[in-house]
Amino acid sequence: MVGTIEHEWLAKHDFRVSVFASQEDIIAAIEAREIAVGATNPVTIGWYRHEHPSTAIGIPDGFELEPALRWSVSVGLRRADDALVAAVDTAVAQVVEQEIPAHIYAKYGIPYFPPSGQGLQ
Helix, strand or coil: CCCCHHHHHHHHCCCCCCCCCCHHHHHHHHHCCCCCCCCCCHHHHHHHHHHCCCCCCCCCCCCCCCHHHCCCCCCCCCCCCHHHHHHHHHHHHHHHHCCHHHHHHHHCCCCCCCCCCCCCC
16 A cells, blocks of 8 residues: 555565555455465455455465564553553553464464564554
8 A cells, every 4th residue: 555664674675666546456456366475464355364264365374574564563552651651551561461462363364473572562
């Protein structure tokens, strides 16, 4: 999608880039054989596969997320005090430690990439 970090990264690395309005449009173009490959996030592909079980669209074996396109967990809090921030940090850390996101993602066939290890902030 134009203006996204992914679009900028692909263009910077000399990939020929087509412009799409949404990630779903990218997947539809692959499905219709209008393009051979597309860059979209694994969650979108996993959900598409869940909703379209007969699709040939998938994530290649051995796929590794490009580090420049990987984000950790984030939560925005409005008017939070230190106690609330600490409580949310603890809750998010427990969810990640218990591998809850990995189990949910697996249910939909989506590869899970844990937070990048910079610590919760």
